Amino acid sequence: MKPEPRVKPTTKPSTLAEWLDYQQHVHALGVDMGLDRVRAVWQRMGAPAIARQVITVGGTNGKGSTVAFLEAMLAAAGQRVGCYTSPHLIHYNERIRVAGVDADDAMLIESFERIDLARGDITLTYFEFGTLAALDLFARADLDVAVLEVGLGGRLDAVNIIDANAVIVTTVDLDHVEWLGPDRDSIGREKAGIARRDRPAIVGETEPPQGLLEALAKQGAHIERAGHDFYVEREVHRWRWHHRDGTVLDLPAPELAAPVQYANASAAIAALHALQAVSEVELERIAALGMHFPHAPARLQSLGGDPALIVDVGHNPQAARALAAWLDAQPGGRVHAVYGALADKDVGGVMTALGSRIAHWHLANLDQDTPRGLTADVLAGVLRQVLPRANFDTHDNVHQALTAARASARRGERILAFGSFFVASAVLTES
Known part of the structure; x- marks a missing residue:
């Protein structure tokens, strides 16, 4: 639109x-x-x-x-x-x-x-x-x-x-x-x-x-x-x-x-x-x-911690496939996703590309950040369709989603924040 x-x-x-x-x-x-x-x-x-x-x-x-x-x-x-x-x-x-x-x-x-x-x-x-x-x-x-x-x-x-x-x-x-x-x-x-x-x-x-x-x-x-x-x-x-x-x-x-x-x-x-x-x-x-020495923040940028926090600006299926390839090459604990998206993106394609690699989705509203932002409820509806067995929670904003992910993830696990520049910006500002 x-x-x-x-x-x-x-x-x-x-x-x-x-x-x-x-x-x-x-x-x-x-x-x-x-x-x-x-x-x-x-x-x-x-x-x-x-x-x-x-x-x-x-x-x-x-x-x-x-x-x-x-x-x-x-x-x-x-x-x-x-x-x-x-x-x-x-x-x-x-x-x-x-x-x-x-x-x-x-x-x-x-x-x-x-x-x-x-x-x-x-x-x-x-x-x-x-x-x-x-x-x-x-x-x-x-x-x-x-x-x-x-x-x-x-x-x-x-x-x-x-x-x-x-x-x-x-x-x-x-x-x-x-x-x-x-x-x-x-x-x-x-x-x-x-x-x-x-x-x-x-x-x-x-x-x-x-x-x-x-x-x-x-x-x-x-x-x-x-x-x-x-x-x-x-x-x-x-x-x-x-x-x-x-x-x-x-x-x-x-x-x-x-x-x-x-x-x-x-x-x-x-x-x-x-x-x-x-x-x-x-x-x-x-x-x-x-x-x-490349200057490229939020390209699978590790922000440290345990559980580790990784932020990426990937927002379409091709980028999600690249994320999936990286996760496959980086064996480790369960992955918790902090995810938000814009209305013109193929949300189902992104979710499908990552599939079972994500143990728990923390879905964030972006409608307050931009008129193009999707609500967490809309994201949840898509997730139910493409990955009906996926575990998820919905949150009012990226801050709440990240806080919840940090609370639920254990040592040795990872938090992957991605889906939009708005998600990456919020996480980098907070971290």
Whole structure:
């Protein structure tokens, strides 16, 4: 279901909180796919180069982790890097990072003022304001590389007003089907829209939909596929990255947990290799360092304790399958889930993917956090349908769900908090 129209504000803001509230009301709809409005405003701002090179990262899952690997590797190479990601976990400032530091309130406010002045009578969505702020701040930061994460889809996402030197499509699965299409082929075609003719397009999964490959080929991109042009050879504590040109990198295991992180790291390396920015020896050095220092909170992040608390932003069936694979590879005690979800997510698919791995579900209301949030009762109804033997309790909010999980879990067991950025934010704020 698409968002309701917004009410136009009457006063201009001054603080960051006021600016963010203002942006929620400037445009009639919360999401309005298309590039005409945002491109027009960017052109009014002069459309300066945002960095000497740009890497755009799209996909259903794995975007944030892939951006983190790129940032860590490029920083290890001595590059000045800017990263734009969304959504944020705790503070809006997290969305825009320059040289490893989040943008401060004053920088963001000044950028929003410039955008608002330039836009005139052109309306912008909340996301479009944020994207233009990132581009504006990057253009003023003398960056070697800007790394842009696609917010939704690719072809019509606001970041696509920038021509990237290389793109990565991490994975393609069913999500945001009301905007992107009902199947993987349709969604893949939308995500392929970030690619450019004669420039590298890295495909991060070994079995991508044909629609993605066809669209990339039609655009004339130089396609490099996981499992074909590059591949991973894993050992117990190390792994090797291979390319068809004979390049082999011997690397430590990624610090980020979950088997899927090898694919994300591999795609990030493939992009740097394709850009030929450094020698093979230097690439191995920076890739090795990049495995140790990725900045990606709430990607199977362990918050310690006994029972152990793990938080993850996974919110769709593909992400849930990755969580399931991680749990299978991490034998241990019973798992207690703290789970909340948004209305546009495949809740049944998520629950089915995890199945009996979850000993007890603590279902949390998210309807007070966002209009898109589901109630715990709705989650319980889905759980009864797909896993009729599952044990669960319902809670008014994430705090109560986490408190109950901590009270019921025993030493040696685990608490997995996941399902939405809202769940991850609440848990990280509390912990």
